[in-house]
Amino acid sequence: MTLKKWLLVLALLTPGLGLIVALIGVAVYIAIAQSFGFYNLSGESGFSLEFWDRMLDRKVFNRAVAYSIYVGVISSFLSVLFAYPLAIWLRKPFPGSLAIGAMLKAPLLVHGLVAAFLFINVIAYHGVLNQLMQGLGLWDEPQRLQNDRNAIGVLLLQTWKNMPFALLLLTGAVQSISDDVLNAARDLGAGSFARFRKVIVPLTVSAMQAALIIIFIGALADFSFQVIAGPTNRQSLSQLMVFFKSSGRWNDAAVVGVSLMIIAIVGSGLLAALTRFTMRGRVA
C-alpha cells in the first residue's frame, strides 16, 4: 500500500477508532503517570516510586489482587463451562431453539446493578429462597446468604451475567464445525465426550479464548456485584480504587488502576497460553 493510501485509511479511521484510541490512551497515560507521582492533585508532582512501594506493602491491596483474580478466573471458567453444552445443544435449529437462545442471552441486556439487587432480594434473610427452603422443610431457620465470605454470590452473578456472552461466541464457533467432521469422528469410534474433547474444543478454542479473556477482564474489574453482593471482609481492586479516589488519594487509586491493567494483560496472556497448552497446539 502506498503512503497516500495509508494516510487515507488513517483519515477514515480517525473519527471512530481514533477517538477511542485517543480517549483510552489519555486515560492510560494519566493513570500510569499518576501512579509514579505525576499529576498529584494534593501535593507536589514529580517522579516517585513511593506510591507503588507503599501500595505493594499493604495487606488490603494484596488481598484485593488475590480476590479479584479469584473472581475473574472462576467466573470466566464457569461461564465457558456452562456455555459449551448449551452451544452444542443449540448448534442445530429445533422448534423453540430461537426462543431458548434469546432467553439465555437475556442477561446481557440486564444491568449488573439491577441483577445484583434482584439477587439480594432472592437470597435475603427473609427472602424468597429462605422462605422456600423453610417451607420445604430443608432448613429449620433462615440462613444468612448475603455477602458470603467465599463470594459465591458474586460468582453466581458473574456467571449468570457473562455466560450469555460466552454462549454467543461459542455458538457461532460450534455452528461452524461441519456435520461431516463430527460424523467422521463418530464413525471412527469417538463417543460424545471424545468428540467434544478431540474435535469440538480444538476447533472452537479461539472463541473459547476470546470468551475467557473478555469475561476475565470484566469480572476482574467488577465493582457493582462486589459492592452489593460481595463479601464484606475483603475488597475487589476496583472497590479499592474507588475507595482511594473517594478519599482524594488519586495517586494510590492510579496504582490500583494500573495494577488492574497489568493483571488484566498478564492474566489474559496466561489464559490464552493455558488453553493452547492444554490443547498441545492442536487447535484450528
Added chain:
Amino acid sequence: MSGISARSLKMEFGDFVAVRDVSFEVGSGEFVTLLGPSGCGKTTLLKMISGFLTPTGGEIHLAGENVTRTPPEKRDTALCFQSYALFPHLTVLENLEFGLRQKKVPLTDRKERLDAVIGNLDLSLHLSKLPNQLSGGQQQRVALGRALVMRPNVILFDEPLSNLDAKLRDQVRIEIRRIQQDFGLTAIYVTHDQAEALAMSDRVFVMNGGRIEQADTPEELYSAPKTSFVADFIGSANVLDAEITSANGNGEIELSTALGPLVARADTPPKGSRVKICWRPEHADLSANGKNRLTARVSHRAFQGHFTDLHVEASGAEYRVQTSKPAIREGDTVTFSLQPEQIVLLEAMA
C-alpha cells in the same frame, strides 16, 4: 460372512417416505453401488447402513449381526464422506491415527496398519501436513486411508469423487477399486454418476423414489433393463409404448407401436399385453439390412468424434440414433433397422 443384509428397510421423515421397503444382500468382498437421481434415497440408505439414521422399519445385519439400532461408533463400518471430513486441526498422520486411538488398538498393531495404508496410498511425504495443505486428490486419499486403516468389515462411500476434476476422478476411481480388491473389503458406494457406477461395481442398485428398481451387474443393467426408468437412467434409451399383437413359443414377439409393427425377442414372457419397450441409440443399424426397418427424418445432428448423435423424428415423436457415418445432415431422411433381440421389453403399462 462379512456382508450386509437388509430386510424391508423403511425411513420416514414425517409424511415423507425417503426409503420404502428396501431389501438386499451384499456378499463379502462385493462392490455395490447405489445409483440414482438426487432425492431417490441412496444417501439415506447409506446413512442407515452406517448408523447415522435409525430406520423407521426393517432390519440391517452386518456380518450376521443385527445392527439396526447400533450407533455408528459401535459399528464395524467406515464411511468416506463426500466432503472428505478430515479433521482440520490434525496432521495427516493424526487423521489416520484418530480411529485407531479411539478403538485403543495396540501400538504395534497400530504402526503396522498405518505403515500398510501409508505405503499403499503413497502418503509418506504428506504425514506432517495439515489437510488444508493438500490437494483435493491427496485429501481424498487421506480420507480413504483413515477409513481403510480401521480394517472395517464394510466400507461405505458417499459420492467421494464429486469434488474432484474429471481426470483426477478417473485416477481415484481406479485406486478405490484396487484398494477395495486388495483389502477384500465389502463396499457400498453412493453416486449419481452412472459412468462411475458402471465402471467400478460388481453390482449396481438403481434407486428411484426410495425403492431399488433393479439390482444387477452393470452389463445386465445396460443390456436388459427391467423398467423404463432404469433404461433411461443407464445410458440413453429410446422408450416407447407397445401393444403385443402375438407371441410365438420361440420367444419372438410381435408388437404394435407408434413407429409401426416391430418384432422383439424375449426369453421371459411379457408381463402384460401393453408394455413399455426400449432400444439403445447405438443399436440402430443405418445399413438397414435387418428386421424392424424404420424411416425417420434427422432433426438435429451432433458430431461426437467417434460417432455422430442423431435426433430423428418419426410418427410425431423424437428418438436418438447413433451412427459412425458423419455425412448425414439435418433434414436428411434415414432408414435404419433394429435386431429383435436389441428391443427390450420393460414393465407392463397400467
